[in-house]
Amino acid sequence: MQTFAAFRPPVRLLMGPGPSNVAPSVLEAMARPLVGHLDPAFVGMMEENKTMLRQVFLTKNEMTFPVSGTGSAGMEFCCVNLIEPGDEVVIGVNGVFGARMVEVAERCGAKVTTVNAAWGRIIEPQQIADALETVSKPKLVAVVHAETSTGALTPVVEISKQAHDAGALFLLDAVTSLGGCPVRIDDWEVDAVYSGTQKCLSCPPGLAPVSLSPRAFEVATKRKTRVQSWYLDVNLLASYWGQERVYHHTAPVSMNYGLHEALRLVFEEGLENRWRRHEQNHHALASGLKAMGLQIASQEGHQLWQLNAVTVPDGVNEAAVRKRLLSDFNIEIGSGFGPLKGQIWRVGLMGETSNKANVKAFLCALAQILSDSGRKTDVEAALSAVG
Numbered sequence: 001m002q003t004f005a006a007f008r009p010p011v012r013l014l015m016g017p018g019p020s021n022v023a024p025s026v027l028e029a030m031a032r033p034l035v036g037h038l039d040p041a042f043v044g045m046m047e048e049n050k051t052m053l054r055q056v057f058l059t060k061n062e063m064t065f066p067v068s069g070t071g072s073a074g075m076e077f078c079c080v081n082l083i084e085p086g087d088e089v090v091i092g093v094n095g096v097f098g099a100r101m102v103e104v105a106e107r108c109g110a111k112v113t114t115v116n117a118a119w120g121r122i123i124e125p126q127q128i129a130d131a132l133e134t135v136s137k138p139k140l141v142a143v144v145h146a147e148t149s150t151g152a153l154t155p156v157v158e159i160s161k162q163a164h165d166a167g168a169l170f171l172l173d174a175v176t177s178l179g180g181c182p183v184r185i186d187d188w189e190v191d192a193v194y195s196g197t198q199k200c201l202s203c204p205p206g207l208a209p210v211s212l213s214p215r216a217f218e219v220a221t222k223r224k225t226r227v228q229s230w231y232l233d234v235n236l237l238a239s240y241w242g243q244e245r246v247y248h249h250t251a252p253v254s255m256n257y258g259l260h261e262a263l264r265l266v267f268e269e270g271l272e273n274r275w276r277r278h279e280q281n282h283h284a285l286a287s288g289l290k291a292m293g294l295q296i297a298s299q300e301g302h303q304l305w306q307l308n309a310v311t312v313p314d315g316v317n318e319a320a321v322r323k324r325l326l327s328d329f330n331i332e333i334g335s336g337f338g339p340l341k342g343q344i345w346r347v348g349l350m351g352e353t354s355n356k357a358n359v360k361a362f363l364c365a366l367a368q369i370l371s372d373s374g375r376k377t378d379v380e381a382a383l384s385a386v387g
């Protein structure tokens with residue numbers, strides 16, 4: 001029989017589109033002794049996770065908890081609970097994750113109207129308004145706040161208002177935005193939101209924080225048809241995450257320990273301080289890149305702080321640079337998808353990863369690789385631009 005050595009992963013600097021680096025205390029928390037998922041000690045911790053998630057989403061929504069699964073499970077949770085076959089849904093598509101939402105909504109039986117923008121650009125409120133004119137009874141309007149595939153941040157206040165004026169619910173993907181820039185669920189009147197743990201919350205992947213407004217929860221509880229997913233049915237999950245604690249599925253106990261510690265660290269730092277740190281390190285990176293003659297590809301004025309889409313200079317092999325960053329410098333970054341394949345590098349500065357030392361380490365490594373390939377690169381100028 002074949003035997004295997006214990007898996008010892010390399011230590012990487014995770015500067016891709018997620019997961020981001022995780023604080024040692026989060027990993028320590030996940031290694032603590034297991035308890036049962038209905039143990040009173042665990043149940044007490046679940047309550048604290050719900051409270052901290054409300055604080056990070058800036059919401060009073062009772063129905064706020066971490067779905068067991070990654071960000072895509074959060075997307076499915078919102079769609080399966082709010083959409084019934086035949087419902088009309090309007091979805092903004094300016095990258096991979098808007099397109100994924102269309103697919104998920106269609107699998108729920110929705111009649112989807114897509115609102116398209118070029119990858120790297122935002123969804124404009126007027127585009128949503130125009131689409132709503134063409135739909136007779138919209139049930140849901142959905143957009144991706146921070147499009148991780150392109151590095152663009154779509155402002156959502158106006159879009160939320162348009163959705164409500166048209167009698168629809170407003171659904172927001174906050175997978176990459178939560179914890180890294182303002183996300184104000186109650187102020188922005190978002191009815192349903194989902195996120196993921198592995199981006200700006202700096203926890204390993206595995207949970208999808210979600211929140212439903214009372215209005216959205218009512219829609220889910222008063223459906224004419226049964227939610228087609230047993231696992232993600234909020235009517236069942238509410239009895240587990242609510243006061244009754246009725247067994248539904250075995251919650252991923254250690255993941256919830258990790259989330260507890262990750263959220264605790266968010267509030268130790270201060271939510272607004274954390275947003276500011278992401279903003280400052282994005283500007284430091286952008287200045288350093290500019291000094292090296294490189295540019296951010298996404299729409300001016302709407303560039304994400306936590307995910308920087310960097311235009312690959314002409315004549316440079318995108319994949320070869322990424323490969324060398326990993327093999328020689330232990331730095332992971334991401335590639336572009338779809339129309340941006342080969343055109344951009346995606347450089348994440350999310351959560352723990354977002355600090356000036358990492359910005360400098362990345363710029364030095366990139367400068368070295370570009371210089372080795374014969375492209376003159378002024379690393380001194382880049383470092384002094386970072387400050």
Ligand SMILES: Cc1ncc(COP(=O)(O)O)c(C=O)c1O
Nearest residue numbers: 070071072097146148175176196
């Ligand atoms: C904006 C956005 N939405 C949804 C997802 C899907 O999340 P996951 O890969 O955790 O399932 C991602 C993942 O990168 C994302 O960036």
